[in-house]
Amino acid sequence: MAETPDSDLDDVARIRRVLARELETINEYESFARASSHPEVKAFFLHLASEEKEHVFEAVHMLRMLDTGQDTHFASPIAPGHFQQAVAGAPTAPAQVHVPAPAPAPAAIPARTPTEPLTSLPPQRLIYGLPAPPPSAESHPLTVGSLRRGGGGRGGNR
Numbered sequence: 001m002a003e004t005p006d007s008d009l010d011d012v013a014r015i016r017r018v019l020a021r022e023l024e025t026i027n028e029y030e031s032f033a034r035a036s037s038h039p040e041v042k043a044f045f046l047h048l049a050s051e052e053k054e055h056v057f058e059a060v061h062m063l064r065m066l067d068t069g070q071d072t073h074f075a076s077p078i079a080p081g082h083f084q085q086a087v088a089g090a091p092t093a094p095a096q097v098h099v100p101a102p103a104p105a106p107a108a109i110p111a112r113t114p115t116e117p118l119t120s121l122p123p124q125r126l127i128y129g130l131p132a133p134p135p136s137a138e139s140h141p142l143t144v145g146s147l148r149r150g151g152g153g154r155g156g157n158r
Contacts, residue, residue: 012067019059026052 009017026049033045064071 012063015059015062015066019056019063022052022055022059025049026056 029045029049033042036042036045064074
């Protein structure tokens with residue numbers, strides 16, 4: 001079955017597609033990290049996975065904002081034993097469920113000191129303060145990695 005072109009999707013469907021791809025990418029980066037024998041390479045992949053998790057959070061935020069039916073599910077807690085009830089012969093007593101404590105608030109990011117050199121490159125040409133490689137004729141500024149499946153960036157969408 002062929003995948004629906006992005007141009008034929010509404011915003012909610014596009015966000016769900018991005019969310020699925022971000023989740024796939026997290027799994028891939030974490031798998032690369034597990035397979036790595038070099039500590040810095042492992043840290044690099046875990047760093048990338050962490051960034052993708054932020055993208056998942058942002059996509060879920062957008063999804064909740066645009067789809068009130070979906071938001072209702074996020075706003076409702078899952079009752080203890082919910083999953084066990086779906087299994088035939090499951091015990092009637094609710095299972096103990098571990099609910100993690102909320103994550104602490106992130107520390108403030110320190111501002112640049114006046115002695116840090118600034119670059120003359122425009123912001124869109126920087127990646128983590130390092131110059132980004134020049135764009136190729138086939139590149140698209142809004143797609144990276146697995147999001148380029150299906151030829152994103154080619155054609156008259158620019």
